[in-house]
Amino acid sequence: MQTMSVQPSHIRCAWTTYNRYPTQVIQTRTFTTEKDTARVEELTDNEKKLTQEVDEMRKENAELTEKLKTYDDKYKRALAESENIRRRLTKQIDDAKLFGIQGFCKDLLEVADILGHATEAVPKDEISDKNPHLKNLFEGLSMTRQQLNSVFKRHGLETVNPINEKFNPNLHEALFQQEVANVEPNTVVVVSKIGYKLHDRCIRPALVGVTKG
Secondary structure, three states, X not given: OOOOOOOOOOEEEEEEEEEEEOOEEEEEEEEEEHHHHHHHHHHHHHHHHHHHHHHHXXXXXXXXXXXXXXXXXXXXXXXXXXXXXXHHHHHHHHHHHHHOOHHHHXXXXXXXXXXXXXXXXXXXXXXXXXXXXXXXXXXXXXXXHHHHHHHHHXXXXXXXXXXXXEOOOOOEEEEEEEOOOOOOOOEEEEEEXXXXXXXXXXXXXXXXXXXXX
């Protein structure tokens, strides 16, 4: 006896046989309609669109990440440059405070030299009560010189008198050399003119004579 089945044109019938057990045969049927197929195709198109959007978002994210790195690097460089400028300006301000009177000090050095020469020119053996005018003059010069040196010291200006010291090219200027017995070479043995330094900065080197090497 034959059994005939009529299938509509929009339905496809598939028979599937599974031999899971030797003695059993399980038969299943899966029906797929054209409507279901359209849904699957529609989902596939949506998935393609979503995949494309995800790829575009990933690309955009990579570009934004690269821009962020670039801007972050520029920001750090600008911050470092600003810090360097701030430090340089701070140092310049500090130097201006310390050495702003350097020119004025140099002008006063000549006055100090003249006072020193005048004080040393007074004959020491004639300074007595028998010669009150000379004594008063010497005392006045000495006090003025002492007061001037106190003002220099208060503002960071110090004398450089390197007698019997090693020659230092940063603080001394050698005028001549001479042989001196039992003295190490390059030792200052004569100071023709004392030098000055302002806060460890030499503003006038001492003029000296040193021993030969």
